Each structure stands twice: as structure tokens, then as C-alpha cells.
Amino acid sequence: MALTAATFAATTFDYLVAGGGTAGLTLAARLTENPAITVGVIEAGVDRSNDPKVLTPGLATSMWENPNYDWIFKTVPQQPNGRVVAHPRGKLLGGSSAINLNLWTHASQKDIDDWGTLGNNGWSWADLAPYYKISENYLSPSASITDEEGINFIEPSCHGEGGPVQNKFPPFYSDFYDAWSPTFANLNLSVKGDPKCGLGLGGASTLVSFNEANARSYAGNTYYPLSAGRSNLKVLTNAVVATISFQADKDPSGNLIARGLTFTSSGETYTVNASREVLITAGTFQSPQLLELSGVGSRAILNRYNIPVLYDNPAVGENLQDHLLVPLGFEAAQGESTQEAFRNLMLVQQALELYADNHTGPFAASTPTAYLSYQQLLDTLIHSEHPPLPRSPTSQIASSLSQGLNQQYQLTLNKLFNASEATAQILFIPGGTTPSDVSNTATFLKTDLPGNFFTLFGVLEHPFSRGSVHITSANPNDKPAVDPKYLSHPYDIIIISTIALHMQALARTQPLANHLAASGTILQPGFPASLSLNNVGDFVRNSYASEYHPLGTCAMAPRGASSANDTSSGGNGVGGGVVDDRLRVWGTANVRVVDASVAPLMVRGNLASLVYAIAEKGADLIEQDRAARELWSQLSEGGRT
Numbered sequence: 001m002a003l004t005a006a007t008f009a010a011t012t013f014d015y016l017v018a019g020g021g022t023a024g025l026t027l028a029a030r031l032t033e034n035p036a037i038t039v040g041v042i043e044a045g046v047d048r049s050n051d052p053k054v055l056t057p058g059l060a061t062s063m064w065e066n067p068n069y070d071w072i073f074k075t076v077p078q079q080p081n082g083r084v085v086a087h088p089r090g091k092l093l094g095g096s097s098a099i100n101l102n103l104w105t106h107a108s109q110k111d112i113d114d115w116g117t118l119g120n121n122g123w124s125w126a127d128l129a130p131y132y133k134i135s136e137n138y139l140s141p142s143a144s145i146t147d148e149e150g151i152n153f154i155e156p157s158c159h160g161e162g163g164p165v166q167n168k169f170p171p172f173y174s175d176f177y178d179a180w181s182p183t184f185a186n187l188n189l190s191v192k193g194d195p196k197c198g199l200g201l202g203g204a205s206t207l208v209s210f211n212e213a214n215a216r217s218y219a220g221n222t223y224y225p226l227s228a229g230r231s232n233l234k235v236l237t238n239a240v241v242a243t244i245s246f247q248a249d250k251d252p253s254g255n256l257i258a259r260g261l262t263f264t265s266s267g268e269t270y271t272v273n274a275s276r277e278v279l280i281t282a283g284t285f286q287s288p289q290l291l292e293l294s295g296v297g298s299r300a301i302l303n304r305y306n307i308p309v310l311y312d313n314p315a316v317g318e319n320l321q322d323h324l325l326v327p328l329g330f331e332a333a334q335g336e337s338t339q340e341a342f343r344n345l346m347l348v349q350q351a352l353e354l355y356a357d358n359h360t361g362p363f364a365a366s367t368p369t370a371y372l373s374y375q376q377l378l379d380t381l382i383h384s385e386h387p388p389l390p391r392s393p394t395s396q397i398a399s400s401l402s403q404g405l406n407q408q409y410q411l412t413l414n415k416l417f418n419a420s421e422a423t424a425q426i427l428f429i430p431g432g433t434t435p436s437d438v439s440n441t442a443t444f445l446k447t448d449l450p451g452n453f454f455t456l457f458g459v460l461e462h463p464f465s466r467g468s469v470h471i472t473s474a475n476p477n478d479k480p481a482v483d484p485k486y487l488s489h490p491y492d493i494i495i496i497s498t499i500a501l502h503m504q505a506l507a508r509t510q511p512l513a514n515h516l517a518a519s520g521t522i523l524q525p526g527f528p529a530s531l532s533l534n535n536v537g538d539f540v541r542n543s544y545a546s547e548y549h550p551l552g553t554c555a556m557a558p559r560g561a562s563s564a565n566d567t568s569s570g571g572n573g574v575g576g577g578v579v580d581d582r583l584r585v586w587g588t589a590n591v592r593v594v595d596a597s598v599a600p601l602m603v604r605g606n607l608a609s610l611v612y613a614i615a616e617k618g619a620d621l622i623e624q625d626r627a628a629r630e631l632w633s634q635l636s637e638g639g640r641t
Contacts, residue, residue: 005265013040016274021095023615024281030619045092058363064441084439094220104207105605109198120581131616133160139168155194164222183512203370214359239265244294255589288317311587320467323547329524331517339431371422425459458499464489554578554597594618
């Protein structure tokens, strides 16, 4: 019998999970390993684990801008030119792990160590690395792929075996992919070290979250099947969480006590109770939204929408960070195969049949990547092309910064000038783009121009700009205002300009240049004829997009004390955190946030592997605290007898 909203609401669970995405399904699978623990998950989307669009890697972008798969978030118009940037977010079981581009990349060791430096005990690379490993099952490449693609940098001890999410190297390689590693070698930028170990820089083949059949491996078809048959787990789909419901009284320390969640399903509103904890796994945009709708957030914002203030914390929704991306398009050499060929529907059908029959071909392709330090970027440019950096990251912005943001800036500055840390990620698609359509992901990653094209993407890995996510009304169905404040810090403009100039030099380097028209000197129409210090700043301001990696809006940090940290009311930056280092929401006794929003500081690379690791660690923290409370209860009972 299908689970109904009424039946779900009539059940009291030990733990309630708000959001059945990447983190939510990971938590559910791990917590229900204990048969005595009951877990209820509420998800707005449905299970699409048998959907070819989800499973076929090359169909990922066909789900973007489709409300059956995607929340279809957009930023508010960005200063100074009103640019609106789309942000696809997964609206189905498995969340964004079901619609992303499958890149299986990892933070650096210093990225995670910096979280601990910000005052979070138990959060270092040494602490988190085991959780990366238990989440994955690495499938090693064949000898032929290892030789052909130069995959000689793998350190087996850094990779997990037997975990739920499978990852491997892709089975299909274009001429552009084959040229990638040799091109970086010719720039003296070969990969040094295994990036999975959190140390490697350089250009190389990149792991993807594919299973043995070269289909997407994601939370919905890995973690969820582990737990779906357990009687102690109930997953309600097509239901939207509205608020956290709190008891009228508080605990002895004055903390709010959550008793459950309110949610809507088929136009009806329900309340479901939790006897232990409420776990928020709604993601970087919707986790702070849920807290604010529930009365936890900035007093100024809550008062604006007549929401009773239960706990005033102006850090909620602040500290938004994202990977800024800039495309640089080129004309492909005559005869090169690019995605423009798929304007011919017969070729599309042939490629789909090849994938269906042999699980290979263009629909099983991916992109390699490169991590490069700032010095490595500069080394590819002549000295006259080096954009000058200001003396201090705070020198050209408001001086009224919180202590927390100053510390973040210092850590980010240290990485910028650390020769072992990535400032940029470089990748490509074998086709053109339309940068003017950045507000629509369905059209941004393609072009209607005649011809065949190739696009390099340069990504700013550790931005200095900080934005916010805040509610726009008291209605849970109204999307929050997403304001990344892209390029609001002058360092970001200078660094992303350097990345763009590097990409121009990269395209003119052999053997990649052999596959581009006129050896990489002819750009796609609509791009400048060439980039220089004179035009690169304007170019990036009018061409940037996002790599769709937002984090930080429920930052893990010590408790704050000053509303001056609230940028929505005139401050600048972050002061205190939203959750502590056990992921408990400050001001509450039994609410946690467990997703990318808790990351206090941006990391290099794509975020899926990081979210799995955070959720795996979060599950351990929850279980440790449960066991400690039960032990304390037993000792207390024993003391009274």
C-alpha cells in the first residue's frame, strides 16, 4: 500500500529528515542501520531512479529548467549590470546528485583543515577523509585506458572500496579529451599527486560518478536502495516541508525544542512529530529558508514578514559562496566532432542507441579537469598580462568586517599565494555556449550559431565575494532571494580575469590547438577577437556564470553575538555561525543542518563527494550523541535506585 501523507503524519519518528536529497538519503540509510531507530524523510520530488534522463550521463542538462526535476532557482539581478544567473537544484529523490554532471572531485587537505581553524573541532582533513572513503566504491580503469589517458597518478590508499557511490574514469574519449593531459604537460602543468588525496595540481583525466554499466551513480540508486526496504524508514514524496514546529517550553539551557515538522501534500497541511531530532537537509538555498520560516534567523528579516522571532541569529542565510565560472569559446577545427552535430536528430538517435546497447559513446562522455595554483596561472602568461593584485583582500571594501570574515579572508589569501593550492579549475565542453542566456540553463550550454565550437570553462575556486539567501515572504512556496553578490570583491575580478587569460593561452598550446581553428586563435562569434588586460575585466563581468556549487548559508562556526554581521541590514560579512561543530543549530536543542550549507568556507572542486562525506560524518555525530544521551539516562536511573 502506498504511503499517504495522513499515515506518515500519524507516525512519531525518532528522527525527521527535511529533504530527501544527497545528504538526506545518506543520513536515512546510515541511521536506519540501527533497527531500533525510526526515520521519516519528507521530499518534494519523487523517485526517478529508473528514469533514462537521470541514468544517462549525457542527458543531465535535459533535466535543467524542467520542474519535474529542477527547482529552477535564479539569482536576483547582480550588480552592476543586472545579470541573472540560473541555478539548477535537484527536485527528486537524490537531489542534485541526480541532475549534476557527475564529476567526482575533491577538496584539498587545506580546504578542510581551514574549517577547523575557524573554530570547528573535529573538522580537519584527517577527520573527514575516512568519510569520503566509506561513501564510495572506486572502480579502477582498464590497462588500455590507463595507458591512453595517462592515468598514472592514482594512489589506491586514497580511494574507497565497497561504499555505495561508484566512481570510475569515463569509457569514451573525444579528440579534445585525449589532447588534454599532453597539452598541460607541454605547459609543465602535468598532474602531480592524486587529487583524491587532497594534494594534486595539474591537468588530468577526471573521475565521474558512473557505475559499472556507465550509468549515473547517485544517492537515489545507491544509498536509498540500502534502506528502502527497512521497516524503520518511511519516505514521503510529493510533500513540501513548511516549518519546524517547536514546543512552547525550552530546555534548561534556554534552547528551543523541536517537536516535528509541518508540511503540505496535495493542498493539505500536516504536522508530524519527532521524538529525538529534526534534521534539515534541504540544501544551501532551502535550509536557511526553512530556518527563517520557522522563526530562527535575523530579527530584521523575520519582523519584515511578521514571523515570530524564536531565536535571533543574523548569520542565518549569510556567507553564501559559489564557484564563479567564465566561458571562453573557440571555433573547432574542421572535421572535429562537437555537440553541434546533435542538431541532426538522426545522430542523436544513433548515439542514444549506442549508449543503450554498449553503454558507451558521446552520452557516456565527460570532461577532464585541471586544478591550477595562482602562480601556475601567471607562469603561462607574459609579465605584461599579469593583472595587479591589491595589497590586502580588505583594502578595497568596507572596513567594518566581522572577525569571522577577516579570518576567512586571511585563510583564502594564504591559499591564493600557496603554490600547492588551487586557485582555478579548468574544464571544457565540446561545443559552444550562449553567455547572454546565463539565466536559462537550457540554452546557456549550447549555441544556435552555425559551425562547430569548443568551450573552455575557468572556475574561481576560492572566491572573496560573499552573498546571502533570505526569504521573500512567509509563504514556503515562495522561493528565497538568492544573491551571491558575484564579483563584489575586487580580488575576484582580478583572479577570474587571470584565469580567462590563461585559458586563451591554453587553447593556443599543442596538441589542443591542433583541434581548434587556426590553432586556437579564432574565438566563437560573440566573444572578443582576443583577450588582453584592456578588455578582460569587462569580458568577465558580462560573460560569467556559475558552476552551480553554492554553500555556506548555515555556516558551521562558533556562536555569534552581533547583528552587525547581517549584510541584509547594512553589515558586511559573517560573524557567528548557524550550526556548531556537531551540526546542531545554535539556539536549539535538537535541530541539525546536514548539507553543503554548513560548510563555512569554499573548497576546490565539485561538491557531491563533499556532501556525501558531510552526511556520513553527520550520521556518526547523531549516533554518538544518541548513545551518549542513553548512557547518561541509564546512569542517572541507576543513581536513583
